[in-house]
Structures are given as structure tokens and as C-alpha cells.
Amino acid sequence: MRPVEPVPDWGTLPRMLRDQAARHPDAVVIDDGGARTTLRDLLAAATREAAGLLALGVAPGDRVAIWGVNDPSWVVHAFGVWLAGGVVVPLSSRCKGLEAAGTLDRTGADVLLTGEGPPGVVLADLLPPLPGLRHVVVPDGVTAGGPRLPVSRLPIPCPPVPGSPVPGSPAAGTPARAVEERALAVRPDDLCEIMSTSGTTGTPKGVMLDHAQVLRGYWDWAEIVTLGENDRYPVIAPFSHGFGLNAGLVACVLRRATMLPVRVFSPDALMTLIGSGASVLAGPPTLFHRLLEELDRGAPDVTSLRVAICGAAAVPPSLITRLVERVGLERVINAYGLMEGTVVSMTRAGDPVEVVAATAGRPVPGIEVRVVDDDGKDVPPGERGEILQRGYGVMRGYWGEPGRTAEVVDEDGWLHTGDVGVLDGSGNLAVVDRKKDLYIVNGFNVSPAEVEALLLREGSLAQVAVLGVPDAVSGEAGWAYVVPKAGQSVDVPRLLAWAKDNMSGFKVPKRVVVVDTLPVNANGKIDKVALRAAATGET
Structure with missing residues (x-):
């Protein structure tokens, strides 16, 4: 077995992109239904976006959220944030307003880049009022105003040096020079991502990863996979997920493979x-x-x-x-x-x-x-x-x-x-x-505590216990055992409709069971072992 080749001495994602574009400007890294993006194109678009972010006041280390389906704009947004020295905070396109607002608030992201959402959905319209959100960049054609800025107004022209395949040494005082200085100032141990992961305390946690970690981890991953410049790679996992972003988007640029972004699989x-x-x-x-x-x-x-x-x-x-x-x-x-x-x-x-x-x-x-x-x-x-x-x-x-x-x-x-x-x-x-109290629905980790906390916001429930139950279609499915508030009843169809409006689809329980009380163990905690035995007996 041949040893894994060491990652080139890039250190950071901005330096990696700049070097790849300088050496292989015509390599196609995105094929979106025949619309192709080369490394030269990607660097130029990301540089324009980074210049726009600098103009909006994004400083080194600032968190910038990205919300949308897998498409070329997501790739440009990500590298634009990295070239500007920012930290990408991905939001799942499946997120509803409460979920997205929670992540924005927890990470302190005050700039949000939105793209295409599910059919007929304008992602920015799902958000409740967020005083800390200074700018929301929306696709062209979406009503702007207030903090909203159409994406076509975000880029600022960044002319490359004549004859240069990439903006390698732009003129002093230009937006491109400002981006170059910011990009080259990024250090290997600077954060590049804060990825949401399911937790057991009711709120997702933000996992901090730095540039050096991501570069080495997914260079080695791609080396073992043998991903290379002649490969065409459909990226089915969402870019908002660690695998889709790092083993998909980043790995393709690292290895000059062509990614085929899959919006909805x-x-x-x-x-x-x-x-x-x-x-x-x-x-x-x-x-x-x-x-x-x-x-x-x-x-x-x-x-x-x-x-x-x-x-x-x-x-x-x-x-x-x-x-x-x-x-x-x-x-x-x-x-x-x-x-x-x-x-x-x-x-x-x-x-x-x-x-x-x-x-x-x-x-x-x-x-x-x-x-x-x-x-x-x-x-x-x-x-x-x-x-x-x-x-x-x-x-x-x-x-x-x-x-x-x-x-x-x-x-x-x-x-x-x-x-x-x-x-x-x-x-x-x-x-x-x-060991964790998590279950997996169609490949997505689900935190029972998070679903429980969200369901309690509906208003009719006094207690909720959620657990994963084996399911022939999705691998596992969520079952919610609910106790109504005193003097109230639970309208199950209405509760599920509320859940669909306020949660990602994979978090919505497949079944709701209304009970008078929840079983408890000797420590006074909800006995999910007993609930799981009851649920298994019903499946």
C-alpha cells in the first residue's frame, strides 16, 4: 500500500485556492447542468464577493452564515468568506426560521448570505426579526430593502493584472488588493468553519475547525479515495453538512475534481x-x-x-x-x-x-x-x-x-x-x-432534546419525550410521546403541521403518541428505556 502523499504547504484555504487557480486556471471544478466553472472563474467570483464583504465591514474572524441548497453560488459564497478572512457558518436549506435564528444568534453572525431555497420558499422570509443581523444578501429578484441586499449589488469590481490568469498582484488601493492582503493574512490555525452538530441538551453545538485541520483531513481523505482531476463527483450531502462541505466542496477544489452539486436528491x-x-x-x-x-x-x-x-x-x-x-x-x-x-x-x-x-x-x-x-x-x-x-x-x-x-x-x-x-x-x-441519545433519519443526526425543546414551543404540551425507533424506510424515525397541559388536549395533526412549519423535515416526528404521564426511573428522569420498549412492541 503506497503512503499518503503529504498535503502541499498551503496552510489555508485562501492560499490553496489562489495556488490552484494560478497553476491550473482552466481546470473545471463545478459542472452545474452544463454550466461550468473553472478555477480561474471561481477565484475571480470569490474575490469579488470577498471585496463586497469587506465593504460591508466583515473583519478577520467574523462569522458569516450561508443558507441555501447545493449550487455554484454556495461555493462562491464559501470561498468569498474565506478570502475575506471570515468564518463560514453553514445553515441547512432544511432549516426553518426558528432553527436558523438560533444558529445566527449563538454564533454572533451578523451577515447572512442566502441562496436558493426549497421550491417556492424565500429563505430570508422565514427569519423572525433579528436585531443583531446587519446584512442579509438575497438572490436577485427577491424583494430587497432594510438590511437586504441583492447579490448582484454585493460584488465590487476587482480587475486582475493585465495578462495574469488570476488577480495575483492587483494595483494598490483597489478592492482586489485589499482582498489579497486579507487572504494572505489568514493563518493556518484561524477558524474556517463553525459546524452545527446535534447535542443532547436541547440546542445544537457549534464545532470549531481551523484551516489546517480541514486541509489535511480532506487532502488525506481524497488521497485514499483516489479523487483526482479526471473525476466527476456528484455532491449529494448538503454543503451545510460536514461531509458535503469538506469531503465534497473542499475536496473537489483540493484535487481539481469536478463537483456536480445536487440541489435536492x-x-x-x-x-x-x-x-x-x-x-x-x-x-x-x-x-x-x-x-x-x-x-x-x-x-x-x-x-x-x-x-x-x-x-x-x-x-x-x-x-x-x-x-x-x-x-x-x-x-x-x-x-x-x-x-x-x-x-x-x-x-x-x-x-x-x-x-x-x-x-x-x-x-x-x-x-x-x-x-x-x-x-x-x-x-x-x-x-x-x-x-x-x-x-x-x-x-x-x-x-x-x-x-x-x-x-x-x-x-x-x-x-x-x-x-x-x-x-x-x-x-x-x-x-x-x-452512546449518545441521538438517532439518524435518512443520514441526518437528530437530537431528541432539540426536538423536544422545539415541540414545547408549540404551546399545548406540558412534557415531551422523543426517541428514535427503527424504520424500514428512513433507518430510524422519531416518535414523540407527549403530555398535554392541564385542561388542554393535543390536536396531533395540528401539532405535526406546526412541527413541519418550524423544523427541518428530518426532525419532524413520524408519530406522536399522546399519554397522560411519562414513565420515570428511580432517579426521577424520564425512562426512555421503557418508552423504547413500548415503541418497539408497536412497530
Whole structure:
């Protein structure tokens, strides 16, 4: 197995983009339905946007939120923020107003860049009044006024030096020179992202990552995946998610691969997506089962596809074998990572089917992994325990919450992931369970505490307990056990309609069960073990 090539000495995302555009100006990094964006184009557009952000008063280290679906504008927004020395705060396009407002308030972001939302939805219209939000950039055609600024008015012309493929040495006093100075002043240990992650206390936490972490983590990830300049890579995971942003958007620019941004993924459009020449595809095992079903129905062969990537999921060995034989894949890769720890482990070339199917491979370079019992002692190979991780990929902490940071990152630098795993004798890691009280709906982590806190804002409920229940369609689904306020009743359809209006779709409970009281354990806490047993008995 060849060693992973070290990341070039860029240090920061702005320097990486500038160097890539200088060396490979015509490399296509975005193909949006035939509309292509080269590295030269991306740098020029991001520079114009960064100049606009500087004009709005964005200072080094300021948080700038981005809200929209996967499209080219999201890519330009992200690199515009980074060139301006800012920190990207992604908002899911699935967010509703209360959720988005909470993230903006927690991170102190006072500039919001919005793009396209779900069909018929203007994202900026979902926000409640936010006194701290100075500027909201909206797509052209959306009614402006107040703090709203049409995106076409944000860019400020930044002429490049004549004959130069990129604005490498713009004239003194120009917006382009100001952007260049700001971009080159960014340091490797400066924050580049604050990513929201589900928590168990009712509010999401903001994971802080710096430029050096992201560059190294996803350079190594892309090296092991063999992502390269001849690849076409549909990015299905939202750019607002750590995988979509870093293993999608950033990785493509790092490796000069062409990203195909997927605004809203539909399984029915899978074959069309692959038929566009996709060579790398990432998703859960269900995605690849669907691919094989389509081929069995007589869909055209997909000879362009060469690499499939699953994420810390148990993959039936027969699925891997069929993908290699039926599709002609070179590699099927399993991997494990988490927002707080970037990339942790990956399978490698030459691993047997059994390793890829049952494990997430071995730690990536620079990362240590342990599996420990409840007393913090290492368990023998083959036994279950909590996964601990240490190395460059461990987050800088939770934004504004040193106490919660100390709960998960100990004095020796070990991140306590809350995931349960097993290490085999060869160091391969299998992720088998979660200690955290989280569940996963269609690949999205859901915090029961967050859903509970939101449901209580509806007004008719005295108590709520939410848990994840196995579901044949979505993997897991949320069930909400609710107790009405004294003298009130719960209108379940009305409650669910409120939830759909105020929560991301994957957080909306699939079922609401009205009860008089919630069971409690000996400590007086809600007994979710009893609720889960009751729910399992009903499924």
C-alpha cells in the first residue's frame, strides 16, 4: 500500500485556492447542468464577493452564515468568506426560521448570505426579526430593502493584472488588493468553519475547525479515495453538512475534481445523475442497493462509476461483490468520521471484502484511536467500548462553550466520541452503536432534546419525550410521546403541521403518541428505556 502523499504547504484555504487557480486556471471544478466553472472563474467570483464583504465591514474572524441548497453560488459564497478572512457558518436549506435564528444568534453572525431555497420558499422570509443581523444578501429578484441586499449589488469590481490568469498582484488601493492582503493574512490555525452538530441538551453545538485541520483531513481523505482531476463527483450531502462541505466542496477544489452539486436528491433521478459521467459516488448502502435495482430493471450500464464510498455503515458483503462485478467498481470504501473529529478511519486499497463490509478501516495518518470501557480502560480486541480519538483532526472546541468542550475532550487531548466501537486484531474499527441519545433519519443526526425543546414551543404540551425507533424506510424515525397541559388536549395533526412549519423535515416526528404521564426511573428522569420498549412492541 503506497503512503499518503503529504498535503502541499498551503496552510489555508485562501492560499490553496489562489495556488490552484494560478497553476491550473482552466481546470473545471463545478459542472452545474452544463454550466461550468473553472478555477480561474471561481477565484475571480470569490474575490469579488470577498471585496463586497469587506465593504460591508466583515473583519478577520467574523462569522458569516450561508443558507441555501447545493449550487455554484454556495461555493462562491464559501470561498468569498474565506478570502475575506471570515468564518463560514453553514445553515441547512432544511432549516426553518426558528432553527436558523438560533444558529445566527449563538454564533454572533451578523451577515447572512442566502441562496436558493426549497421550491417556492424565500429563505430570508422565514427569519423572525433579528436585531443583531446587519446584512442579509438575497438572490436577485427577491424583494430587497432594510438590511437586504441583492447579490448582484454585493460584488465590487476587482480587475486582475493585465495578462495574469488570476488577480495575483492587483494595483494598490483597489478592492482586489485589499482582498489579497486579507487572504494572505489568514493563518493556518484561524477558524474556517463553525459546524452545527446535534447535542443532547436541547440546542445544537457549534464545532470549531481551523484551516489546517480541514486541509489535511480532506487532502488525506481524497488521497485514499483516489479523487483526482479526471473525476466527476456528484455532491449529494448538503454543503451545510460536514461531509458535503469538506469531503465534497473542499475536496473537489483540493484535487481539481469536478463537483456536480445536487440541489435536492431524488432516488428516482439516480441513474440520470450517474449517467452524467459520475465516477465517484458517496452515500449510504441504500443508495447502492437502488443502483443495483435500477441495473436489474434494464437501466444502461454505468461504466463511468469507479469508486463508491459508504460512511461507517455495515455493508452486506454481497452488495460489495455485486457492485464490483455488476458495475465494475475499482473500489468500495468504508469510512468513519464525525463533526468534532473530521476524518477518523478509512478502509484502504487491497482490503478484503469482509473488512470493507464490517468495518470503517484503520485510523488515517496522524490520528490515534482507542476503544475503552466505562472506566476509561482499553478493552481487548473484539470487545465493545466507547471510541476515543486523538490527533490533528480533533475540533478546537464548541463555540462559546468551554464547559461542554471539556466534557468531550479530556486533558490528554482524547475526544470522547460517544460512539460505540470494536477494534479487531489488525486495528480495523467497526462502529456498532451510539452512546449518545441521538438517532439518524435518512443520514441526518437528530437530537431528541432539540426536538423536544422545539415541540414545547408549540404551546399545548406540558412534557415531551422523543426517541428514535427503527424504520424500514428512513433507518430510524422519531416518535414523540407527549403530555398535554392541564385542561388542554393535543390536536396531533395540528401539532405535526406546526412541527413541519418550524423544523427541518428530518426532525419532524413520524408519530406522536399522546399519554397522560411519562414513565420515570428511580432517579426521577424520564425512562426512555421503557418508552423504547413500548415503541418497539408497536412497530
